[in-house]
Amino acid sequence: MGKKLTTAVAATLVGALGLTACGSSDAAGGKETTIDLVAYSTPQTAFGSIEKAFQKTDAGKDVKFSESYGPSGDQSRAVEGGQPADFVNFSLESDVTRLVDAKLVDSDWKTATGHDGIVADSVVVLVVRKGNPKKITGWDDLVKPGIGIVTPNPASSGGARWNTLAAYGHVLANGGTEADAKKYLTDYFKHAVSLPGSARDALTSFTSGNGDVLVSYENEAILAKQKGEDIDYIVPDQTLLIETPAAVTKDAPKAAADFRDFLFTPEAQKDFRESGYRTVIDGITGDVEGANDPANPFPTPKKLLTVAKDFGGWDAAKKKFFDEENGIVTKIQIATGTSE
Known part of the structure; x- marks a missing residue:
């Protein structure tokens, strides 16, 4: 078949130049908090919209994000190895379980939201x-x-x-x-x-x-x-x-848990839908550009x-x-x- 196998080098620390440890600093209007978000490669577009919507809420005021995207397994192993992370979204449950075993994520992460920890399908x-x-x-x-x-x-x-x-x-x-x-x-x-x-x-x-x-x-x-x-x-x-799990780490600021909870609101789920994901809560409707049938996208x-x-x-x-x-x-x- 003339097969030529090519393998791309996994970039574990995508966007690493912008990565900083979580923390807070004095900023105009109040105390600024940075959430270190570490995720698999595909939800970047959805999170771009969701983060902006969260920042308009009371819980998201003065919150900024430092993001890292890459292969799910590599991202999970990087966090296990010390990469700063407050909120994680992986493509496999086992990649979150790795962090539970490493004592970085609480064992009750699946029950913390009422959605088994799954933010999008x-x-x-x-x-x-x-x-x-x-x-x-x-x-x-x-x-x-x-x-x-x-x-x-x-x-x-x-x-x-x-x-x-x-x-x-x-x-x-x-x-x-x-x-x-x-x-x-x-x-x-x-x-x-x-x-x-x-x-x-x-x-x-x-x-x-x-x-x-x-x-x-x-x-x-x-x-x-x-x-x-x-x-x-x-x-x-x-x-x-496909069920994609998310969790917060044990030492994360409260804003990280607030952001995780925000993902299950109709506003955030609508952003997931518009980016091509199937929602995990009922009642989210509307055409989806790019779907085979935008009026019946899923x-x-x-x-x-x-x-x-x-x-x-x-x-x-x-x-x-x-x-x-x-x-x-x-x-x-x-x-x-x-x-x-």
Whole structure:
């Protein structure tokens, strides 16, 4: 297939030049607080709007943000290793759990908001070139001759792990066996022509001309269309619900918890929606620019898998699929030469 595997270098400390330790200082009008926000790569646009809205509230007065975006796993490990963080938003629950184990986040973080700590949802989609020249309609088309896949690397990216479970799970959803799913996943990685470090880097790789299909978040596809990229996207009949968790660290200022709570308000959820995310509270409506159908932007797939119901939760999924020595995906990537 003339495969040329490219791997983008993960930039763990995106925006590090603007990163400062949390704290407060005297400022005109009162005491200024800085929230160190550390997140995975895709919600940056949404947070840009949400932060401004929060700053207009009483709780957000005199609050500033220092931001760092990058691959979810790398970001979580960086915080564990000492990177300043007051508020974290990752793409995987296990990346928050790492900080619980490190005594940086309270163990009750999931119950602190009443939403299991999930601030926004999405689903795994297939992004194609404008007009869909390769006629891709679902997962099985990805492993046909001549198709090159772009997806982030599961070693660093939470988005890649959602993608990989969706690819594996679609076989089971169609009545296949675990052996069938492993064979499909092997073919899937054999077709990979680019495995960047993050979901955002994968989008950049695809829009730069690599591959024929990008496996990505629905919100990433919508945002790319909003920005004028010549792409289309398909919501597969069988796909996986993506749930993105957020938490505050133990030593964070009160403003960080206030900001986390603000994310569940209709105003903040509307910003998430307009950036292509599926909301976690009811009653948020309105057209979404860039969606396949702006008036009905978030269709319900025929079979919507969840990590909890179909993979036993993230602890079980991480051990079964992504264990560094015995994980199914780890072994397949080594066998297919796509582990680095």
